[in-house]
Amino acid sequence: MSSKPSVIDNQSFEKEVLKSNLPVAVYFYSEDCPPCITLSPLFDKMAEAYGEQMKFVKVFRQQNRQLAESYNVKSSPALLFFKDGEEVCSRLNGYISSPELRAVIEGILGGTCIRRERQQVHCDVLILGGGPAGLSAAIYAARAKLFTVVIDEGLPGGQVSTTFHVANYPGTNGVIRGLDLMENMKRQAVDFGTQLDEMKEIHEVNFDGEEKHIKTQDTDYYAKCVIIATGAQPRKLPAEGEREFRGRGVHYCATCDGALYQDTNVVVVGGGNSAVEEAVFLTRYAKHVTIIHQFDHFQASKAAQEEALKNPNISVIWDSEIRKINGENFVTSITIENLKTREQKELETDGVFVYIGMQPKTDVFKDKIALDEYGYIVGDEDMKTNVDGIFVAGDVRVKKIRQIATATSDGVIAGIMAERYINGK
Amino acid sequence: MSVKVYSTPTCPYCTMAKEYLESKNVQFDYIDVSADRNAANEMITKSGQRGVPVLDINGNIVVGFDKAKIDSLI
Incomplete structure (x- = not known):
């Protein structure tokens, strides 16, 4: 039995791995991948030590993309284990330590390792949120040769994707x-070596100590440094029946x-730019759009206001809020209250489009990090929070202007500061 | 396999759903409910709601671009 790992490809995979009599450790690697540089000598060492009982093979991921994708391997390094033609045990990703790898190998040889659901990922920089702030941070951190992982509770892209x-992001055609x-930003981040993990909802975070631990439903992430870029989401309408x-x-x-x-006939709730612009958009379809706003004037820009107010199919009800949504299967009417007179009345409508601002996605960080009274994370001009090794970027940060350009700017600063933090240690 | 995607032209999640199915080489009918009133009603009846996209995968209804659910059905 050779004690050096052999390099295999698409064609030899079936023979070398699936039809192997011995269990097989398959190492998907790439060039220029910092954790691979750490793992390769370790993998060779294990092959030497366990080569009699287990086969060790390497697959160059970039030249065998189809094979990698068929096993859902999206990043390097990835270690998969096979026995009797089937994948066994849990995969290992990111920075893999010697005891960790040894434990899995011995588990397989001893027959005690059954498929464990939870995965572990060790990385330099873990970025929470794949919007413009998170991806910009990733571009900088990954270019600085840090092993960078972005996790997103849905699909990367953030609010911009929707x-x-x-019109106003510099350098684009408007x-x-x-x-x-966002697809461009995503590709740029990935091309520099970022690992993007989608559909990872954060369950728990532990920011104490040197190594930060973030738990999702199926994965434990360990990072030297964390950048929070979870962003904000539309505030839900506080009315009965919402x-x-x-x-x-x-x-x-809309x-x-x-x-x-x-x-x-539809209703738009709110008085900011989004509310007023979307009201105009809705007149493409609806016969009539009624804007309901809690004040007696709009907060939207002059241009947006003028366009809405001159539209004959838009009317406005000022000083009012929706209290209740009525209907059976679908909405048929709403109950609104005039905030000045306290008078309530029912208004027939087919649909309610809500644009009453945003709320930060910080529930999971409560008591772990300093938030302001609205739940936004406090960061200084270097994007540092009150916790060592935790940075913040984008809409989730306390600031006045929330635009794509200010989110990418935050992200760039956070990415660079994360690099300095790690290299300064 | 029969797959229908009910969508509107300006809806970003519809585009995501469409591009996702294309990347998986799944053949599907792409139905613009803003242009086809009957299809809109069909979608509302099937899904019991008015949000797009709605996917009908072999009679299983998926509301929104729910990737995990789509993966389990294709």
């Missing part, structure tokens, strides 16, 4: 689709669902 056209802009009628008359995305309201 914006139809982005009509770029939000989706395309949850019940969500999707059935209560909506938060560009998505507006088209389902052809020739109907």
